Amino acid sequence: MSREAEIRQALREWVVKTSGKIKPQELDDETPIIERRIISSVHVLDLILMIEHLSDTPIDVGKLKVGVFRNINTIYRNFFAESPDGR
Amino acid sequence: MGGKASVDLRQHPGCTWYENGQSALSGSLLELFRRFDRLFVEWAKESGAGEYSFPVFIPAHELAKLDYFGSFPHLVTFPVALDPEPANLESFARSFAGPGAPLGPGGAIRLTRPAAIRDVLTPAACYHFYIRFQGETLEAPRVVTTLATCFRREAHYTPLERQWSFSMREIVCIGSEGEVKQFLAKYRESLDAFFRRIGLPIAWANATDPFFNPSRNPKSIMQRIEPVKTEMVFGGRLAVGSINFHQNYFGEVFGLRRAGKAAYSGCVAFGLERWISAFLTHFGWEQSDWPDIEMT
Numbered sequence: 472m473s474r475e476a477e478i479r480q481a482l483r484e485w486v487v488k489t490s491g492k493i494k495p496q497e498l499d500d501e502t503p504i505i506e507r508r509i510i511s512s513v514h515v516l517d518l519i520l521m522i523e524h525l526s527d528t529p530i531d532v533g534k535l536k537v538g539v540f541r542n543i544n545t546i547y548r549n550f551f552a553e554s555p556d557g558r
Numbered sequence: 559m560g561g562k563a564s565v566d567l568r569q570h571p572g573c574t575w576y577e578n579g580q581s582a583l584s585g586s587l588l589e590l591f592r593r594f595d596r597l598f599v600e601w602a603k604e605s606g607a608g609e610y611s612f613p614v615f616i617p618a619h620e621l622a623k624l625d626y627f628g629s630f631p632h633l634v635t636f637p638v639a640l641d642p643e644p645a646n647l648e649s650f651a652r653s654f655a656g657p658g659a660p661l662g663p664g665g666a667i668r669l670t671r672p673a674a675i676r677d678v679l680t681p682a683a684c685y686h687f688y689i690r691f692q693g694e695t696l697e698a699p700r701v702v703t704t705l706a707t708c709f710r711r712e713a714h715y716t717p718l719e720r721q722w723s724f725s726m727r728e729i730v731c732i733g734s735e736g737e738v739k740q741f742l743a744k745y746r747e748s749l750d751a752f753f754r755r756i757g758l759p760i761a762w763a764n765a766t767d768p769f770f771n772p773s774r775n776p777k778s779i780m781q782r783i784e785p786v787k788t789e790m791v792f793g794g795r796l797a798v799g800s801i802n803f804h805q806n807y808f809g810e811v812f813g814l815r816r817a818g819k820a821a822y823s824g825c826v827a828f829g830l831e832r833w834i835s836a837f838l839t840h841f842g843w844e845q846s847d848w849p850d851i852e853m854t
Contacts, residue, residue, distance in 0.1 A: 505784040507735075508805045512776040533773060535783050537764070 478525055478551050482543050485521050489514050500543040510540070522550050567717040567835060570843060579715030579722030586845055587834055594833050595705060595727055597851055601748065602703035602729040605741065610704045612686040615677035620689045623811050626681070629777060632770050635679045635709040635722070641671040679709035683728040684825045691732065692812035696821060699733030701741065705830075718835040719796060725830040730823065732814060735806075738822040742801050745826045749790065749799075756849040758792065758840055765789045765797065792836035799828040 472480075479500060487495050490509045493502075504510045510518060518540065519530050528550070539549045568575045572587030583591055599609065615637060621627070627634060640650055650670040654660040662668050680686070683706035691700070705727045712720055731741035746762075753760045764785035772778035781787065786804065789797035802825050808814065809821035816822070841848050 505780065506805060508807065508810070511807075512780040515776045515780050532779060535779070537783055537785060540783055 475547070475551070479543055479547055481525060482521075482546055485518075486510060486543070489517065498543075500547075502542055504542055505540055515540070522546065526550050567838065570838070573717060575717045577715075579712065579720070581717055581721060581831065583834075587838075590834055590837065590848075591725070591830055593851060594828070594830055595725075598727045598729070598828050599703060601745070602701070605701045605729065605731070605744075607701040607703040607729055610686070610690070610702055612680070612683075612690075612704055612706060614680055614707060616680055616685060616689065618676050618678050621678055621681075621685065624685075625777075626678075629767075629769050629775065630681065633681060633710040633712070633768065635681075635711050636675045637677055637679060638669070638675065639673045640669070641673045643671070646671045679723075680706050681708055681710055682706075683708060683726045683827070684730045684823075687730050687732070688808040688812045688814065688823070691814060693814075695815040696732060699731055699737040699741070699816070701729065701731050703727065703729045718831040721831060724832075727828045727830060728825045730825040732809070732816070732821050732823045734817045734819070735822045737816075738803065738824040742803055742824045742826070746788075746801055749801075749826075753790075755853075756851055758836065760790045760792055760798070760836075761794070763789050763791045763797075765800065792832075793839065796832055796836055797829070798832040798836050799826065801826050 483495070483498055483500075486504055486509060487493055487498060490504075493509050498504075498509070502509070519532065523530055530550070536549070539545055567573045570587065572583055572585040574582040574584070576582070602609070618627075640647060647670075653668055653670075660668075683704050686704060686706065687702055705725060707723055708726045709723050711722060715721055729745070731738050733741070749760075765787045766772065766778055766781040766785075767787065769775040769778040786802060788801045790799040790801075792798050804823045804825070806820040806822045808823050809816070809819075814821040814823075837848070
């Protein structure tokens with residue numbers, strides 16, 4: 472499994488486990504996890520910690536852009552890919 | 559006409575300003591207030607809205623379900639009464655019986671023991687609806703409207719723009735995700751057309767609720783990265799209203815169900831005093847210069 476596939480799988484597993492509202496087969500990389508409140512504000516700090524742990528890079532919460540946590544794809548692009556969305 | 563500089567509404571004969579952050583309206587300003595509110599009610603009725611009138615207090619235990627006190631401790635205002643125990647009342651009354659100034663510094667009441675506080679003065683109009691309908695399963699989307707006097711404590715007040723008590727008309731939709739999104743999109747389009755027609759320069763801007771310690775509040779962080787509030791901003795500084803998508807937050811907290819899931823909700827909110835301020839700032843104080851807001 473590639474590093475990218477591992478990260479995406481880890482993120483999906485974290486979302487399913489943390490949320491408790493969705494089954495693994497109901498979550499794909501485009502599922503809007505914030506808008507549907509699969510992940511809510513009580514989880515957002517844990518999500519940030521989880522991404523910091525996976526990427527081994529600290530996140531400046533004050534500089535987070537709109538839409539970065541929208542779905543697994545936006546999280547991957549913004550925190551793990553070479554060319555993030557304007558971050 | 560148009561683009562006039564910000565004016566001191568304290569000088570307007572239709573506005574009486576109280577330094578504790580409240581205003582009284584009369585004459586042309588009271589008439590304008592009523593015209594705006596009639597217009598908002600008409601818009602609500604076009605969506606089949608039922609109209610409601612609520613009391614001023616909201617039970618604290620209901621607002622606590624929303625973590626209101628942790629999120630907005632700087633805004634909250636409570637109704638306070640004295641503990642009715644006779645000796646407590648005697649003691650309070652006695653302090654006003656003697657000669658001299660009975661009040662403390664700055665006109666402050668010298669309270670004896672207060673009764674337990676179990677209520678809050680309404681901070682936002684739409685809360686009443688989720689509390690009123692809690693536990694219901696909706697067979698169809700529900701659109702409702704109310705006008706509420708709302709209370710938000712602030713560090714500074716400005717006539718008609720930032721007040722301790724002010725008037726908020728809200729149109730609320732509770733339904734499925736698609737129904738609520740459609741409702742909000744329709745109002746966004748109608749409002750755009752309205753602002754264009756009367757020539758009031760309004761820009762839409764993403765915003766967050768005024769959380770306490772926003773940089774440390776997960777709800778504020780969440781609203782910043784996934785905006786759910788879009789404000790109607792006049793002159794680059796004054797939000798006269800907002801469109802808010804609550805997702806299924808109130809549905810989950812208050813057990814509202816629609817189509818087998820926690821209901822979604824959204825609201826369109828209008829701050830009536832701010833509408834008057836924006837209107838007078840842009841079109842001037844002369845009624846003859848004002849556009850016809852009712853024309854369709």
